[in-house]
Amino acid sequence: MQERLLLTWMLVLTGATLLFSQDYSSCDGERYRQDVFDGVTVTTGVQFGSNTTIGGNVQDLFMDVYEPEGDTASVRPTVVMAFGGAFVFGQREDLDGLCRSLARKGYVAATIDYRLFDAIIPVDSNQMHDVVVKAIGDMKAAIRHLREDAATSNQFRVDTNLIFAGGISAGAITAAHVAHLDETDDIPNYLQNIIANNGGIEGNSSDNYQYSSSVAGLVNYSGALKDASFIDADDPPQFSVHDEGDGIVVYGNGLVFAGPIVLVYLEGSFSMDQQAEAVGVESRLITYPGNGHVSYFGDNADQYEAEVEAATAMFLADQICGEISDAKTLEPSFSVRAFPNPLPAQQPLRLMVEGHSGPVQFRLFSISGVSVAEQVVTAGTTELIDLPALPGGIYVIELRPSDNKGAAVRQRIVIQ
Known part of the structure; x- marks a missing residue:
């Protein structure tokens, strides 16, 4: 790295x-x-x-x-x-x-x-x-x-x-x-x-x-x-x-x-x-x-x-x-599992969204706040997300209901 x-x-x-x-x-x-x-x-x-x-x-x-x-x-x-x-x-x-x-x-x-x-x-x-x-x-x-x-x-x-x-x-x-x-x-x-x-x-x-x-x-x-x-x-x-x-x-x-x-x-x-x-x-x-x-x-x-x-x-x-x-819906309405974490380079990210019934917007941010990947994922299934080639380091996953009616969930992930 x-x-x-x-x-x-x-x-x-x-x-x-x-x-x-x-x-x-x-x-x-x-x-x-x-x-x-x-x-x-x-x-x-x-x-x-x-x-x-x-x-x-x-x-x-x-x-x-x-x-x-x-x-x-x-x-x-x-x-x-x-x-x-x-x-x-x-x-x-x-x-x-x-x-x-x-x-x-x-x-x-x-x-x-x-x-x-x-x-x-x-x-x-x-x-x-x-x-x-x-x-x-x-x-x-x-x-x-x-x-x-x-x-x-x-x-x-x-x-x-x-x-x-x-x-x-x-x-x-x-x-x-x-x-x-x-x-x-x-x-x-x-x-x-x-x-x-x-x-x-x-x-x-x-x-x-x-x-x-x-x-x-x-x-x-x-x-x-x-x-x-x-x-x-x-x-x-x-x-x-x-x-x-x-x-x-x-x-x-x-x-x-x-x-x-x-x-x-x-x-x-x-x-x-x-x-x-x-x-x-x-x-x-x-x-x-x-x-x-x-x-x-x-x-x-x-x-x-x-x-x-x-x-x-x-x-x-x-x-x-x-x-x-x-502001009126502060509590996240779902939970997220992202794995493996750390994520080896060039390997797809597996994402599981639980406790939500609709589509969820996935975005990945660098530590400087730049969005480097995004995709709509379906709750209740394990999604494979192919990320672009990214330098190793720490990134932040953000998931938000596509209808914007709930708070976002953020999680740190390390890309090797």
Whole structure:
């Protein structure tokens, strides 16, 4: 197999359907999944907070906001992104390309400042924990600012129910804690003290605490948590991408260098995915082979970047649109057996649909959401489906009643 993609799909259809008060008529099957806007409007230098760095310097905090040009939707889902750079370097402009990609698909995207380590060098792990907690507070202030904007001037037309946190590397570590760390978690005493010294769980980079910093989901590009057990059953869904042999931010768990003489323990995307599965939180994980760090946006970008962006959009769109057209009939009316699984290359797929009396539409999707095969099958019989030649990897089977009067059933399958 030329590439090995490990993707955990926890698609519980009754839980994946999102019913908000807004009319998401913009969920047309293309918006949020594909590029549907040609232009992007960028508003730079939107201040959302101010605070003191670990080096004692006062830093004003800004975001750049990206919107689909010419969009008429009254509210839009929003992704707040944080750049990478080991909490030592980097700038919000580094995520210009990712934010433009999201805006072309119909999202509002914001890339934010957060405070970096600006002392001489970190001399102990508590200093690095402190700078991470500061970054978490900064991102929470950015999220609160967007909710405040929605409640006041409404410049960006943000859907306050659908704000997602995301980031790359250090930015993903920040976003992961924004999504999953809360006061109900078993937080070690030393970390509780650091949090308390930085204004508590919400931070103190702004004082608009009447607005929530909660998020609807996490986009995690090679990030980690201090402790994967921070993920609880009531936490938001997550989407992760990671290099399996990452030596900068661990894929599993272990010590990583946070400066020339400091080691910090982290639990990476694989550990986060395992914990999410254990507590019933939707989690999707794409794993790439090799020892790179964020290689899919770096050395291997030509091969993987478009695929990662498409899979990200598919995850977000599923949270936003769900099965809205089927809102009155959420429970699947049939069950499916697909075998063999894994499916050897060039071998027909056997499909058995039980508990349904009419024709069923079969579709097979790649992990990037592209339909690669479809066929109408008859319930109650074992159907042989000849698939086209496909690269090895993980795919998703979708079966839906041909009359569209029931919820879809989805199942993962591996093609060898």
